[in-house]
Amino acid sequence: MNVQGKIVIVTGGADGIGAALCRRFAKAGAAHIAVVDRNGEGAAQVAAEIGGKAYTVDVSDYAAVAAMVAAVEADHGRIDLFCSNAGVGGGDAEVDNAASAPDDVWARGWGVNVMAHVYAARAALPGMIARGEGYFLNTVSAAGLLSQIGSAVYSTTKHAAIGFAESLAITEGDLGIKVSVLCPQGVDTAMLRAGGGSAQPQNLDGVLTPEDVAESVLAGLEAESFLILPHPVVLTYMQRKTGDYDRWLGGMRRLRAKVLGRG
Numbered sequence: 001m002n003v004q005g006k007i008v009i010v011t012g013g014a015d016g017i018g019a020a021l022c023r024r025f026a027k028a029g030a031a032h033i034a035v036v037d038r039n040g041e042g043a044a045q046v047a048a049e050i051g052g053k054a055y056t057v058d059v060s061d062y063a064a065v066a067a068m069v070a071a072v073e074a075d076h077g078r079i080d081l082f083c084s085n086a087g088v089g090g091g092d093a094e095v096d097n098a099a100s101a102p103d104d105v106w107a108r109g110w111g112v113n114v115m116a117h118v119y120a121a122r123a124a125l126p127g128m129i130a131r132g133e134g135y136f137l138n139t140v141s142a143a144g145l146l147s148q149i150g151s152a153v154y155s156t157t158k159h160a161a162i163g164f165a166e167s168l169a170i171t172e173g174d175l176g177i178k179v180s181v182l183c184p185q186g187v188d189t190a191m192l193r194a195g196g197g198s199a200q201p202q203n204l205d206g207v208l209t210p211e212d213v214a215e216s217v218l219a220g221l222e223a224e225s226f227l228i229l230p231h232p233v234v235l236t237y238m239q240r241k242t243g244d245y246d247r248w249l250g251g252m253r254r255l256r257a258k259v260l261g262r263g
Protein backbone atom coordinates (compact mmCIF):
# COMPACT_ATOMS: atom_id res chain seq x y z
CA MET A 1 0.00 0.00 0.00
CA ASN A 2 1.06 3.49 -0.81
CA VAL A 3 -0.44 5.83 1.79
CA GLN A 4 -0.87 8.74 -0.61
CA GLY A 5 -4.56 9.70 -0.76
CA LYS A 6 -5.49 7.22 1.98
CA ILE A 7 -7.83 7.60 4.98
CA VAL A 8 -5.79 6.55 8.02
CA ILE A 9 -6.43 5.97 11.72
CA VAL A 10 -3.48 5.90 14.15
CA THR A 11 -4.08 4.94 17.80
CA GLY A 12 -1.53 6.01 20.37
CA GLY A 13 -1.02 8.92 17.98
CA ALA A 14 -0.30 11.53 20.65
CA ASP A 15 3.26 10.40 21.33
CA GLY A 16 6.17 8.13 20.43
CA ILE A 17 5.85 5.76 17.46
CA GLY A 18 2.21 6.73 16.81
CA ALA A 19 2.99 10.44 16.53
CA ALA A 20 5.91 9.68 14.18
CA LEU A 21 3.59 7.55 12.03
CA CYS A 22 1.07 10.40 11.84
CA ARG A 23 3.76 12.88 10.75
CA ARG A 24 5.28 10.47 8.21
CA PHE A 25 1.89 9.55 6.71
CA ALA A 26 1.04 13.26 6.40
CA LYS A 27 4.34 13.88 4.61
CA ALA A 28 3.60 10.94 2.30
CA GLY A 29 0.31 12.57 1.26
CA ALA A 30 -2.36 10.69 3.23
CA ALA A 31 -5.77 12.27 2.54
CA HIS A 32 -6.84 12.24 6.19
CA ILE A 33 -5.34 11.10 9.49
CA ALA A 34 -7.42 10.45 12.61
CA VAL A 35 -5.11 10.89 15.61
CA VAL A 36 -6.54 8.70 18.36
CA ASP A 37 -5.30 8.63 21.94
CA ARG A 38 -6.56 8.59 25.50
CA ASN A 39 -4.37 11.69 25.88
CA GLY A 40 -6.70 14.10 24.10
CA GLU A 41 -4.43 17.12 24.49
CA GLY A 42 -1.47 15.34 22.89
CA ALA A 43 -3.66 14.00 20.10
CA ALA A 44 -4.99 17.51 19.43
CA GLN A 45 -1.45 18.88 19.15
CA VAL A 46 -0.37 16.25 16.63
CA ALA A 47 -3.62 16.61 14.69
CA ALA A 48 -3.20 20.40 14.52
CA GLU A 49 0.36 19.99 13.27
CA ILE A 50 -0.60 17.64 10.43
CA GLY A 51 -4.09 18.90 9.57
CA GLY A 52 -5.76 15.76 10.94
CA LYS A 53 -8.53 15.28 13.47
CA ALA A 54 -8.06 14.24 17.10
CA TYR A 55 -10.21 11.69 18.90
CA THR A 56 -9.97 11.16 22.66
CA VAL A 57 -10.53 7.42 22.96
CA ASP A 58 -9.50 4.64 25.33
CA VAL A 59 -8.76 1.88 22.83
CA SER A 60 -9.63 -0.81 25.37
CA ASP A 61 -13.25 0.46 25.34
CA TYR A 62 -15.07 -1.12 22.37
CA ALA A 63 -17.96 1.37 22.35
CA ALA A 64 -15.55 4.30 22.14
CA VAL A 65 -13.53 2.67 19.33
CA ALA A 66 -16.70 1.83 17.37
CA ALA A 67 -17.98 5.41 17.72
CA MET A 68 -14.65 6.80 16.46
CA VAL A 69 -14.64 4.41 13.47
CA ALA A 70 -18.24 5.34 12.65
CA ALA A 71 -17.33 9.05 12.78
CA VAL A 72 -14.35 8.62 10.44
CA GLU A 73 -16.44 6.56 8.02
CA ALA A 74 -19.23 9.16 8.13
CA ASP A 75 -16.79 11.99 7.38
CA HIS A 76 -14.58 10.24 4.80
CA GLY A 77 -16.58 7.28 3.48
CA ARG A 78 -14.00 4.63 4.31
CA ILE A 79 -10.96 3.57 6.32
CA ASP A 80 -8.02 2.46 4.21
CA LEU A 81 -5.44 1.90 6.92
CA PHE A 82 -6.05 1.28 10.64
CA CYS A 83 -2.84 1.51 12.66
CA SER A 84 -3.61 -0.10 15.99
CA ASN A 85 -0.52 1.16 17.74
CA ALA A 86 -1.37 2.12 21.34
CA GLY A 87 0.23 -0.17 23.88
CA VAL A 88 1.26 -0.34 27.51
CA GLY A 89 4.42 -1.67 29.18
CA GLY A 90 5.14 -2.61 32.77
CA GLY A 91 7.35 -5.12 34.57
CA ASP A 92 7.01 -8.10 36.88
CA ALA A 93 6.22 -7.08 40.47
CA GLU A 94 8.90 -9.43 41.89
CA VAL A 95 12.10 -10.03 39.97
CA ASP A 96 12.13 -13.83 40.45
CA ASN A 97 8.40 -14.42 40.02
CA ALA A 98 6.93 -14.29 36.50
CA ALA A 99 3.39 -14.59 37.92
CA SER A 100 3.77 -11.68 40.32
CA ALA A 101 2.14 -8.77 38.44
CA PRO A 102 -1.20 -7.92 40.04
CA ASP A 103 -4.44 -8.74 38.23
CA ASP A 104 -5.14 -5.10 37.34
CA VAL A 105 -1.79 -4.91 35.50
CA TRP A 106 -2.62 -8.13 33.60
CA ALA A 107 -6.09 -6.77 32.79
CA ARG A 108 -4.70 -3.47 31.50
CA GLY A 109 -2.15 -5.34 29.36
CA TRP A 110 -4.88 -7.56 27.86
CA GLY A 111 -7.17 -4.58 27.30
CA VAL A 112 -4.68 -2.37 25.47
CA ASN A 113 -2.13 -4.79 23.98
CA VAL A 114 -4.63 -7.44 22.82
CA MET A 115 -8.32 -6.47 22.92
CA ALA A 116 -7.69 -3.07 21.30
CA HIS A 117 -6.57 -4.94 18.15
CA VAL A 118 -9.71 -7.07 18.30
CA TYR A 119 -11.87 -3.96 18.76
CA ALA A 120 -10.16 -2.15 15.86
CA ALA A 121 -10.90 -5.10 13.59
CA ARG A 122 -14.44 -5.62 14.88
CA ALA A 123 -15.28 -1.97 14.23
CA ALA A 124 -13.49 -1.47 10.90
CA LEU A 125 -13.83 -4.89 9.21
CA PRO A 126 -17.47 -4.63 8.09
CA GLY A 127 -16.73 -1.56 5.96
CA MET A 128 -13.48 -3.04 4.65
CA ILE A 129 -15.11 -6.38 3.78
CA ALA A 130 -17.94 -4.57 1.98
CA ARG A 131 -15.37 -2.67 -0.14
CA GLY A 132 -13.08 -5.67 -0.59
CA GLU A 133 -10.04 -3.79 0.70
CA GLY A 134 -8.41 -2.38 3.81
CA TYR A 135 -5.23 -2.66 5.83
CA PHE A 136 -4.47 -3.26 9.51
CA LEU A 137 -1.04 -2.32 10.82
CA ASN A 138 -0.85 -3.64 14.37
CA THR A 139 2.06 -2.42 16.47
CA VAL A 140 3.20 -5.40 18.51
CA SER A 141 6.88 -5.74 19.50
CA ALA A 142 9.82 -8.07 19.06
CA ALA A 143 8.67 -9.25 22.51
CA GLY A 144 5.66 -10.84 20.79
CA LEU A 145 7.95 -12.98 18.64
CA LEU A 146 10.75 -13.54 21.16
CA SER A 147 10.23 -12.48 24.79
CA GLN A 148 10.61 -9.53 27.15
CA ILE A 149 12.95 -10.30 30.01
CA GLY A 150 11.38 -8.99 33.22
CA SER A 151 7.80 -8.60 31.99
CA ALA A 152 5.54 -11.62 31.69
CA VAL A 153 2.55 -9.34 31.09
CA TYR A 154 4.20 -7.63 28.13
CA SER A 155 5.58 -10.89 26.65
CA THR A 156 2.29 -12.73 27.02
CA THR A 157 0.01 -10.01 25.70
CA LYS A 158 2.32 -9.23 22.78
CA HIS A 159 2.41 -12.94 21.85
CA ALA A 160 -1.39 -12.91 21.95
CA ALA A 161 -1.37 -9.86 19.68
CA ILE A 162 0.70 -11.83 17.13
CA GLY A 163 -1.82 -14.68 17.41
CA PHE A 164 -4.73 -12.38 16.69
CA ALA A 165 -2.95 -10.73 13.75
CA GLU A 166 -2.23 -14.17 12.25
CA SER A 167 -5.94 -15.06 12.59
CA LEU A 168 -6.86 -11.77 10.97
CA ALA A 169 -4.46 -12.32 8.06
CA ILE A 170 -5.60 -15.92 7.51
CA THR A 171 -9.33 -15.19 7.80
CA GLU A 172 -9.49 -11.91 5.86
CA GLY A 173 -6.65 -12.30 3.36
CA ASP A 174 -8.84 -13.72 0.61
CA LEU A 175 -11.31 -10.87 1.14
CA GLY A 176 -8.71 -8.31 0.07
CA ILE A 177 -7.68 -7.22 3.55
CA LYS A 178 -4.00 -6.89 4.39
CA VAL A 179 -2.35 -7.22 7.80
CA SER A 180 1.12 -6.28 9.05
CA VAL A 181 2.64 -6.49 12.50
CA LEU A 182 5.23 -3.90 13.49
CA CYS A 183 7.77 -5.58 15.79
CA PRO A 184 10.65 -3.35 16.84
CA GLN A 185 13.08 -3.83 19.70
CA GLY A 186 14.08 -0.65 21.55
CA VAL A 187 12.64 2.65 20.31
CA ASP A 188 13.40 5.94 22.06
CA THR A 189 9.96 6.85 23.46
CA ALA A 190 8.35 7.55 26.83
CA MET A 191 7.59 3.84 27.15
CA LEU A 192 11.24 2.87 26.78
CA ARG A 193 12.35 5.54 29.25
CA ALA A 194 9.72 4.38 31.78
CA GLY A 195 10.99 0.81 31.42
CA GLY A 196 14.50 1.65 32.58
CA GLY A 197 16.03 3.25 29.50
CA SER A 198 18.42 1.99 26.90
CA ALA A 199 20.40 -0.39 29.20
CA GLN A 200 17.59 -2.98 29.01
CA PRO A 201 18.24 -6.23 27.09
CA GLN A 202 15.77 -5.38 24.30
CA ASN A 203 17.97 -2.37 23.52
CA LEU A 204 21.28 -4.21 23.05
CA ASP A 205 20.95 -4.11 19.25
CA GLY A 206 20.55 -0.33 19.25
CA VAL A 207 17.71 2.01 20.06
CA LEU A 208 15.93 3.46 17.03
CA THR A 209 14.13 6.78 16.86
CA PRO A 210 10.37 6.78 16.27
CA GLU A 211 11.16 8.43 12.92
CA ASP A 212 13.39 5.45 11.93
CA VAL A 213 10.49 3.16 12.76
CA ALA A 214 8.08 5.24 10.67
CA GLU A 215 10.42 4.86 7.67
CA SER A 216 10.43 1.08 8.14
CA VAL A 217 6.65 1.15 8.27
CA LEU A 218 6.36 3.00 4.97
CA ALA A 219 8.64 0.43 3.33
CA GLY A 220 6.78 -2.47 4.98
CA LEU A 221 3.40 -1.15 3.85
CA GLU A 222 4.75 -0.73 0.30
CA ALA A 223 5.93 -4.36 0.38
CA GLU A 224 2.71 -5.50 2.13
CA SER A 225 4.76 -7.92 4.22
CA PHE A 226 3.21 -9.39 7.37
CA LEU A 227 6.35 -8.84 9.45
CA ILE A 228 7.76 -5.33 9.68
CA LEU A 229 11.07 -5.54 11.54
CA PRO A 230 12.83 -2.19 12.02
CA HIS A 231 15.64 -4.20 13.70
CA PRO A 232 16.25 -6.86 11.00
CA VAL A 233 18.26 -9.06 13.43
CA VAL A 234 14.93 -10.04 15.02
CA LEU A 235 14.37 -12.41 12.10
CA THR A 236 17.61 -14.25 12.96
CA TYR A 237 16.51 -14.51 16.60
CA MET A 238 13.14 -15.91 15.49
CA GLN A 239 14.90 -18.51 13.38
CA ARG A 240 17.11 -19.50 16.30
CA LYS A 241 14.06 -19.79 18.55
CA THR A 242 12.10 -22.01 16.18
CA GLY A 243 15.22 -23.97 15.18
CA ASP A 244 16.06 -25.07 18.74
CA TYR A 245 13.64 -23.83 21.40
CA ASP A 246 15.54 -25.28 24.40
CA ARG A 247 18.83 -23.80 23.27
CA TRP A 248 17.13 -20.43 22.76
CA LEU A 249 15.59 -20.55 26.27
CA GLY A 250 19.04 -21.33 27.69
CA GLY A 251 20.44 -18.29 25.89
CA MET A 252 17.64 -16.10 27.26
CA ARG A 253 18.32 -17.34 30.81
CA ARG A 254 22.00 -16.47 30.42
CA LEU A 255 21.08 -13.02 29.11
CA ARG A 256 18.70 -12.51 32.06
CA ALA A 257 21.42 -13.52 34.55
CA LYS A 258 23.81 -11.07 32.91
CA VAL A 259 21.27 -8.24 33.04
CA LEU A 260 20.63 -8.95 36.72
CA GLY A 261 24.36 -9.02 37.44
CA ARG A 262 24.22 -12.71 38.36
CA GLY A 263 26.03 -14.07 35.33
Ligand SMILES: NC(=O)c1ccc[n+]([C@@H]2O[C@H](COP(=O)([O-])OP(=O)(O)OC[C@H]3O[C@@H](n4cnc5c(N)ncnc54)[C@H](O)[C@@H]3O)[C@@H](O)[C@H]2O)c1
Nearest residue numbers: 012014015016017038058059086087141186187189190191
Ligand atom coordinates in the same frame (compact mmCIF):
# COMPACT_ATOMS: atom_id res chain seq x y z
N1 LIG B 1 9.29 2.02 22.63
C1 LIG B 1 9.71 0.78 22.40
O1 LIG B 1 10.87 0.42 22.68
C2 LIG B 1 8.76 -0.21 21.77
C3 LIG B 1 9.29 -1.41 21.27
C4 LIG B 1 8.44 -2.34 20.71
C5 LIG B 1 7.09 -2.07 20.61
N2 LIG B 1 6.59 -0.90 21.10
C6 LIG B 1 5.13 -0.69 20.99
O2 LIG B 1 4.91 0.49 20.24
C7 LIG B 1 3.62 1.02 20.57
C8 LIG B 1 3.75 2.49 20.84
O3 LIG B 1 4.56 2.66 21.99
P1 LIG B 1 5.56 3.90 22.20
O4 LIG B 1 6.87 3.35 22.50
O5 LIG B 1 5.37 4.89 21.10
O6 LIG B 1 4.98 4.44 23.59
P2 LIG B 1 4.51 5.88 24.08
O7 LIG B 1 4.25 5.67 25.52
O8 LIG B 1 5.45 6.93 23.63
O9 LIG B 1 3.14 6.10 23.30
C9 LIG B 1 2.04 5.28 23.53
C10 LIG B 1 0.79 6.11 23.28
O10 LIG B 1 -0.34 5.25 23.46
C11 LIG B 1 -1.30 5.92 24.22
N3 LIG B 1 -2.15 4.97 24.91
C12 LIG B 1 -1.78 4.08 25.87
N4 LIG B 1 -2.85 3.41 26.31
C13 LIG B 1 -3.92 3.86 25.60
C14 LIG B 1 -5.30 3.56 25.62
N5 LIG B 1 -5.82 2.67 26.47
N6 LIG B 1 -6.11 4.20 24.72
C15 LIG B 1 -5.61 5.12 23.89
N7 LIG B 1 -4.31 5.47 23.85
C16 LIG B 1 -3.47 4.84 24.70
C17 LIG B 1 -0.51 6.80 25.17
O11 LIG B 1 -1.28 7.88 25.68
C18 LIG B 1 0.63 7.26 24.27
O12 LIG B 1 0.32 8.46 23.60
C19 LIG B 1 3.12 0.18 21.75
O13 LIG B 1 2.21 -0.80 21.29
C20 LIG B 1 4.39 -0.48 22.27
O14 LIG B 1 4.12 -1.67 22.97
C21 LIG B 1 7.39 0.04 21.68
